[in-house]
Amino acid sequence: MRTDVSLHTPVRPPHGAGATAAGPYVQLIRPDGSRVTSSYDHWVNDVGPDQLRSLYEDMVVIRRIDTEATALQRQGQLGLWPPLLGQEAAQIGSARTLRPSDFVFGSYRENGVAWCRGVDPESLMRVWRGNAAAGWDPYSVNMAPTQVIIGAQALHAAGYGMGVVADGTDDAVITYFGDGATSQGDVNEAMVFAASFHTPVVFFCSNNQWAISEPVGLQAQVPIANRAPGFGIPSVRVDGNDVLAVMAVTREALDRARSGEDRASSRP
Numbered sequence: 001m002r003t004d005v006s007l008h009t010p011v012r013p014p015h016g017a018g019a020t021a022a023g024p025y026v027q028l029i030r031p032d033g034s035r036v037t038s039s040y041d042h043w044v045n046d047v048g049p050d051q052l053r054s055l056y057e058d059m060v061v062i063r064r065i066d067t068e069a070t071a072l073q074r075q076g077q078l079g080l081w082p083p084l085l086g087q088e089a090a091q092i093g094s095a096r097t098l099r100p101s102d103f104v105f106g107s108y109r110e111n112g113v114a115w116c117r118g119v120d121p122e123s124l125m126r127v128w129r130g131n132a133a134a135g136w137d138p139y140s141v142n143m144a145p146t147q148v149i150i151g152a153q154a155l156h157a158a159g160y161g162m163g164v165v166a167d168g169t170d171d172a173v174i175t176y177f178g179d180g181a182t183s184q185g186d187v188n189e190a191m192v193f194a195a196s197f198h199t200p201v202v203f204f205c206s207n208n209q210w211a212i213s214e215p216v217g218l219q220a221q222v223p224i225a226n227r228a229p230g231f232g233i234p235s236v237r238v239d240g241n242d243v244l245a246v247m248a249v250t251r252e253a254l255d256r257a258r259s260g261e262d263r264a265s266s267r268p
């Protein structure tokens with residue numbers, strides 16, 4: 001299958017390395033900074049000290065931008081700002097695996113991803129000040145504008161993925177959405193289409209444990225990553241505080257998406 005779900009847990013897992021009450025997850029760096037040996041190591045063998053420093057720099061920069069924008073919102077300079085505090089590693093680790101020709105469909109919270117695509121800080125805030133319908137030109141950075149309709153961007157990704165198949169390129173598509181969004185019809189419909197048409201779409205669920213005031217446990221009786229296999233989409237849970245682990249699982253998912261291995265296969 002050419003689609004994937006990455007579920008990450010930005011809230012520090014409470015039950016020790018490698019597992020929470022909801023089951024196992026991928027982790028390459030423990031909270032104390034020590035390295036965990038994992039079957040995912042080969043996906044990040046090439047990541048040396050320079051790239052690790054660069055990933056850290058990205059996370060520091062977007063936290064600074066996020067802090068400033070949150071302050072501007074509190075001062076009334078922005079009408080709204082969706083903070084990404086705690087989701088830095090998930091956004092940077094995944095976005096830094098993408099090629100420029102890949103296409104991103106994010107929610108309203110993927111400002112760190114947009115930063116990695118080359119969007120400047122002022123442009124990240126334009127929409128939230130009410131100055132523009134889109135903060136950036138989607139085709140100059142290959143990332144769709146901010147999406148506030150919960151889950152709608154997953155459908156756009158599935159459609160774009162069908163276009164990639166028609167074009168016959170090895171580009172990949174990634175769509176980001178929250179834990180709450182997985183209960184929306186749009187996300188479920190997107191997975192049906194993405195799986196049925198063998199599209200190169202990676203579904204990245206940023207599980208920050210809450211959909212406004214609703215905890216994830218109210219809407220999901222199983223780990224959210226377990227929903228994907230029901231659509232025929234392989235899935236993995238990963239520690240969203242671990243930039244290296246997020247990079248590893250996203251590389252694996254993108255590689256599967258690009259490979260085209262399912263395109264020639266017969267359908268049921």
Ligand SMILES: Cc1ncc(C[n+]2csc(CCOP(=O)(O)OP(=O)(O)O)c2C)c(N)n1
Pocket residue numbers: 109148149150177178179180181182208210211212
């Ligand atoms: C279709 C739709 N329904 C309801 C809302 C109102 N709404 C805004 S944010 C949000 C919660 C989304 O939670 P989640 O998907 O977990 O994303 P998070 O904000 O945690 O990143 C809701 C219901 C909306 N924007 N769009």
Ligand SMILES: [Mg+2]
Pocket residue numbers: 178179180206207208209210211212
């Ligand atoms: Mg959420």
